[in-house]
Amino acid sequence: MYPNNIKRILTVLIVAFFVFNAIGAHAQTETQTQTQTQTQPPLTSYFGFFGGVSNPLSDFKKADYYNNKAGFAKKGLTYGLDGTWYFYKNLGLGGSITYQDNGELSQTNADSLSAGYTNSYSADYSNVTTSKRYQTVNILLGPQYTFTKGKFLLDLRASAGILKTYSSPETSIYLSGVTNQTTTFYQKTASATVLAYGATAALRFKLSDNVFLTARGAYMGSQGPTVTYQDRTTTLGRDVTRQSFNTINTTIGLNFGL
Amino acid sequence: MNKLRLFTFLLLAGLFTIQSCKKDTFVGTSYTTKPFQANINNAVWAPDTVSNTIFYNSANGTKTFALTGTKDQKQINMTVILSNASNTPGFTTGSYTVDGTSVLINYNTQVLQNGQYVFLPHGTVSPGSGIITVSSVDSVKKQITGTFNFYSRSTGVDSTGNTVIYIDNILGGEFTNLPYTFTSN
Numbered sequence: 308m309y310p311n312n313i314k315r316i317l318t319v320l321i322v323a324f325f326v327f328n329a330i331g332a333h334a335q336t337e338t339q340t341q342t343q344t345q346t347q348p349p350l351t352s353y354f355g356f357f358g359g360v361s362n363p364l365s366d367f368k369k370a371d372y373y374n375n376k377a378g379f380a381k382k383g384l385t386y387g388l389d390g391t392w393y394f395y396k397n398l399g400l401g402g403s404i405t406y407q408d409n410g411e412l413s414q415t416n417a418d419s420l421s422a423g424y425t426n427s428y429s430a431d432y433s434n435v436t437t438s439k440r441y442q443t444v445n446i447l448l449g450p451q452y453t454f455t456k457g458k459f460l461l462d463l464r465a466s467a468g469i470l471k472t473y474s475s476p477e478t479s480i481y482l483s484g485v486t487n488q489t490t491t492f493y494q495k496t497a498s499a500t501v502l503a504y505g506a507t508a509a510l511r512f513k514l515s516d517n518v519f520l521t522a523r524g525a526y527m528g529s530q531g532p533t534v535t536y537q538d539r540t541t542t543l544g545r546d547v548t549r550q551s552f553n554t555i556n557t558t559i560g561l562n563f564g565l
Numbered sequence: 566m567n568k569l570r571l572f573t574f575l576l577l578a579g580l581f582t583i584q585s586c587k588k589d590t591f592v593g594t595s596y597t598t599k600p601f602q603a604n605i606n607n608a609v610w611a612p613d614t615v616s617n618t619i620f621y622n623s624a625n626g627t628k629t630f631a632l633t634g635t636k637d638q639k640q641i642n643m644t645v646i647l648s649n650a651s652n653t654p655g656f657t658t659g660s661y662t663v664d665g666t667s668v669l670i671n672y673n674t675q676v677l678q679n680g681q682y683v684f685l686p687h688g689t690v691s692p693g694s695g696i697i698t699v700s701s702v703d704s705v706k707k708q709i710t711g712t713f714n715f716y717s718r719s720t721g722v723d724s725t726g727n728t729v730i731y732i733d734n735i736l737g738g739e740f741t742n743l744p745y746t747f748t749s750n
Contacts, residue, residue, distance in 0.1 A: 417593025425595040431609040432596040438589075484597075484610065484637060 350397055350453055350460075354390030357523055357560030361385035361407040364553040370416055372423030375547050379476065380441055381410025385556045389509075389523070391451050391462065401451035401464045403507070405525070407556060409441035412476045420545070424480055427544025431484030439496045442473045443552070445527055447505045460511040460519070470503035470529045475550055485541070492539040497550060499532035517564035525556045601634050603641065603713070603738035605672070612636040617709070617740075621652045621749035630656050630699070630709070632740065638675035640684045641735065643697055643713060644668070654747035655704035663695040663715060670695045672717040672733050688719030688733060695735075707745050713738035 362368075363380035371377045387405035394400065412420075421435040449466030477496040482488050509523040531550040536542075596602075602611035612634030620629045628650035633642035646667040647657055661668045673684035695715025702709050717733040 411589055412591060414591045414593065417591040418595065419593070421593035421595035425597055429599075429611075429613060430597065431602070431611050432594065435593040435595075437591045437593070483608065486637065 349393035349395060350399070350455070351517070351564040352390070352392045352399065353517075353519065353562045353564050354388065355519070355521065355560050355562030356386070356388055357521065357558040358384075358386035359523075359556060359558030361409055361554050361556045363409050364555060366551060367409070367553045370419065372419055372545055375545060376551060378409075378441075378550055378552075379412050379416050380554075381413075383408035383410045383441070385558060389560070389562070391453075391464075393453075397453045397455070399451045399453065400448070401462070401466065401507070402446070402448040403466070403525070404444065404446050405527070405556065406442075406444050407554065409443075409554065411440035412437035412478070417478075420478060420480075423545055424482060428482050428485045428488060428541075430482040433483065434481040436479045437476055439474045439477045441475050443470055444473070445470045445503050445505070445529075447503065447527070449505075451507075458513040460513070462507070462509040462511065464507040464509075465505075466507065467502070467504045469500050470527070470531070470552060471500045472497055472532045474498060475532070475534075487541040488539070490538050490540070493537040494547060495535050495537055497532035497534050501529055501532055503527055503529035503552070511562060519562040519564075521560045521562050523556075523558045523560065525558070526554070527556070528553050600741045600743045601632075601739070604734075604736045605639060606734055610636065610639060612639075612641070615743070617743050617745040619654065619656055619709075619745050619747045621650060621747070623652060623750055626650060628656065630745075632743070632745075635684070640673040640675070641670070641738070642673065643670045645697055645699070652749050653704065654707060656699060656702045656709065658699045658702060660696055660698045663690055663692055663697075665692045668697065670697065670713065670715045672715075672735055686717070688717035688731065690715050690717050694718070703742075704747075706742075707747060708742040709745050710741050710743070711739070713740075 361383050363378065366374065366376035367378040367380045369377040370379045385405060385407035387403055389403040391399040391401040417435050417437045421433045424430065424435060425433045445468060447466035447468035449464055451462055451464035454461040475497040478494045479491050481491045505525060505527040507523065507525040509521050511519040511521045514520055529552045531552045534547045534550050596609050597611040599611040601615055602609060604610070614635040616633045618631050620631070626649055628647045630645045633640065645661045663670055670690045671686050672688065672690065674687040675682050675684050695713065697711065697713045699709065699711040714736050716735065719731045721729055721731060723729045
């Protein structure tokens with residue numbers, strides 16, 4: 308389906324598997340060599356919420372008419388829920404549901420696209436009208452390991468899941484003086500559910516027995532939804548077939564022990 | 566603790582609602598940057614087929630600048646003839662007013678005539694109704710820069726049988742560093 312995504316997800320899962328085994332083997336060795344070992348209970352599972360800024364990366368961030376992968380995405384608001392269930396000592400299964408907004412096309416972007424289409428089609432002039440914005444929700448799940456040091460806890464998680472795109476920027480393009488493209492055509496907004504993968508690092512500070520203040524950095528990548536055109540009778544210049552997503556969300560939040 | 570969780574849920578719901586409502590529309594407009602273009606009746610027009618020559622006729626000592634552009638069943642051609650000219654690849658800069666003899670402009674449209682599509686003048690550009698300005702000439706690179714404006718007048722009959730006059734306004738015409746070929750006999 309999406310070979311690159313599947314490879315990445317498999318890689319993450321394999322690495323997680325070996326980490327899990329290594330930790331298990333290390334624990335087993337310790338058990339054998341220490342005669343008075345006491346069984347350490349798993350860390351306290353938790354859930355919580357977070358909010359902050361979603362930062363687009365690489366092609367998703369670029370604003371280049373001549374790069375078909377450029378997403379013209381912007382910094383935006385993100386928030387969501389996050390939790391982890393510890394099933395063995397410091398190892399748990401973490402999950403998150405994240406809403407993120409990566410903005411809309413700006414006036415500068417509209418002018419840039421218009422200049423590009425005018426040039427590509429050798430048009431006398433063009434009008435590009437932009438609307439809608441990137442709005443997505445991703446649900447990611449994966450193994451998490453937590454390091455503890457005093458009142459601080461460092462969570463590292465690799466995850467995979469889905470990205471639901473509710474909307475992406477839509478453009479309508481009118482070209483004047485192009486014989487084979489006399490009607491306005493549209494790059495339609497994309498709405499789809501696709502695979503996604505991610506990695507999270509979070510630093511938790513213990514405010515009380517069951518409340519943590521958390522600073523979190525979460526990367527999310529996806530090949531993104533398919534992009535389609537309507538009424539485009541002649542294809543010249545920019546031609547987007549799929550809009551990939553790459554973001555890193557920097558957030559703060561509160562977590563509550565269960 | 567329950568109150569805090571309820572507050573969290575309400576905060577997230579509120580943020581989602583606010584963010585979902587924020588939608589803007591922008592319109593970007595871009596005009597051609599082609600070196601030869603004009604506004605024909607308020608619509609930008611940039612020909613995709615261009616012929617641009619300067620010809621020196623040693624027999625009568627004239628030099629003729631002839632520029633023709635064609636696109637979408639429309640054509641503009643202009644001619645400026647200098648007398649007592651020299652056999653050099655340049656052209657004298659200056660403003661040349663349409664006079665019907667040595668300075669000519671035509672606005673042509675494509676029509677079907679005797680089974681063939683041909684370009685014919687769409688009206689008449691009378692003396693004094695147009696001007697061509699040659700602002701610079703690079704005789705080494707063979708590039709010419711200038712502007713032009715004119716109107717073409719034609720007559721017709723409307724649905725009530727009355728004679729009406731149609732005006733085609735060709736304004737804001739420009740040719741910028743437009744390459745030309747120089748020939749002489």
